[in-house]
Amino acid sequence: MSGVISKAIHILDLLVPQGSEKEMSVTEISRELGMPVQSAHRILGSLSRHGFVSQDAKSKKYKLGLSVMKYGFLMWDSLMLRSVARPFMEELSRKTKETIYLATRENAEGVYIDCIDSPHILKISEPIGLRLPLFIGASNRVILAYLPRKSREALLKDVDWTAVPSLKPMTRAYIDQELDLIRQQRYAITSGEATSGTTGIGAPIFSYDNTVIGSLNCAGPSMRFTEQNIEKYSRYTMKYADMISKELGFRDQFRRQI
Template sequence: MSVISKAIQILDYLVPQGSEKEVSVTEISRELDMPVQSVHRILTSLSDHGFVSQNSKSKKYKLGLSIMKYGFLMWDSLRFRSIARPFMEELSKQTKETVYLATRENTEGVYIDNIDSPQLLKISEPIGLRLPLVIGASNRVILAYMTANARESILNQIEWDELPSLRPLTREYISNDLEQIRKRGYAITSGEATEGTTGIGAPIFSYENTVIGSLNCAGPTLRFTAENIEKYSYYVKKYADLISQELGYRHLYRVSEK
């Protein structure tokens, strides 16, 4: 059995059953049929990373705060998707275009949910697609609403000549576009990730007043006329605002009523 498998077994054993659980190295060794030395070594490593903690008096172990942190992150992600889904469905009805929910992971944007367009000619990118935050409306709108320091840090890391964009992008162009995005409240890009497509994205904010993702609609550029862009951007911003409100954000930019 690998060390990782043993560590997972130990963590599973430490999961409380109704009340907080503290166990000794000897008990874990006996119950899981592992050598005491192996258990002690694994617990020491898990403790160094905060996955378990040791009671200084009893010397027994219990699950640590890192497990709680990752659990909350997973819960937040599931809650984000479940809250967003009804508004994604409404956006799909209003635009008849493909709708995406995206979030940020380090320097990339990731699609975590989508609703395909009912039309024959449509955009259909897979859930899990990752692209740098400077590419595409769904990602760039997240970058635009990050803090200035975080935004600059990401821009400074980019190798501009190596970006997987279908159109050449420069630091100057992106910086100017980020400013325009913040002024109008949404991002619009064409032909950067997929040829002949246009996307519109609006930011989604958490109760901590930070941007955590974006709501987007995308489709063939030929359907994104000036009239449709005005209509689609209104609904993308409207439903992104409502998702933010459901997540506890209280400093929404205003969306005019039609």
Template sequence: MSGVISKAIHLLDLLLPQGKEKELSVTEMSRELDMPVQSVHRILGSLMEHGFVAQNAKTKKYKLGLSIMKYGFLMWDSLMLRTVARPFMEELSQKTKETVYLATRENGEGVYIDSVDSPQILKISEPIGLKLPLFIGASNRVILAYLPRKTQEAILAEVDWDTVPSLKPLSRDYIEEEILTIHKQGYAVTEGEATEGTTGIGAPIFSYENRVIGSLNVAGPSLRFTADTMEKNSVLVKKYADLISDELGYRHKFNR
């Protein structure tokens, strides 16, 4: 299997544009890679099935497909998000005195891609790379809330609600109500779902394409999140998430 993957990568490398879009025939690729024509055909068929390679209907030659562009843009968005968000995260942590997380979506899960620790001794410290379903935790649920409705339904339809990895019982109806609440107030609040005794406040971050690209989250021990603190931190999280969205080119004239 590893040999097939290696050959597929070589084929993709061969099709990389050199200043302009590059198209090659099966024979040309076979000759360039010293690979049997039948093998090239078989691998191209699999790559086409998943959108990594496309065939020109007129010339019958092959070029890179849209899936390559999709993953490339996702990587670029993630890198841009971290670079742009970092100074805002540091400032937000200073003002709230709590840990600040930056999260993004990976299929049906949310994943932490950066964080700034609270300066306080008692603090929340989750590892970068932590993944949880999009309906668990404020940082994830706020991303779910702003996804297209069809995407939300597809994600929630696959959930076995009897086995969700949440410390609190969750249901489809509850999450649907939460989505409506998030849209009304512009942020999400959760307590003790992913980690016992913790509260999180998450606000959405939007890209220049006006789609939700991630979230900004303030998290800390629930005992510090009094009514006054909740109100103050909610305003700050939303403010800084909006500032990051602005830096990414989000156009506010479009409704969320």
């Protein structure tokens, strides 16, 4: 299997445009890579079914497909998000003195992709790369709240609510109510769901194409998240999340209320 994957990667590398769009026949690909024509044809068929290459109906030549572009844009968005968000994370950290996380979505999970630790000795410190279902934790739930309705439904319809990895019991009705509230107030707040004794405030980040791309999260020990601090921190978190969105090219402010 690893040999087939390696050959597929070599084919994709060969089709990478060099200044202009590149198209090659099965025979040309086979000759260039020293690969049997039948093997090249079989691998190209698999790549074509998944959208990684496409074949011209007339010339029968192959070029890179839209799936390559899709994954490239996802990677670019992730890199851009971290780069753009970092100075705003630093400013939010100075304002709150709490741990600041940057999260993004990967399929049905939210993932921490950057972090600035609190200067306090007592602080929350979760690892970058931590994954949890999108309905657990403020940083994840605020992303879920702003996904299209069909996407939310697809992610929630088959959840076994008796086996979710949360410290607090959850139900579909509770999550639906939470998502409605998040869209009304424009931020999420959770306590003790992923880690005992901690509170998090998350605000959505939107990309240039008006879709939710991630979230900014302020988190720390619940004892420091008093009513007054929650009001202040949520205001700061929304402010800097909005500034990140603006830097990423987001303009449609009304889209968030849909």
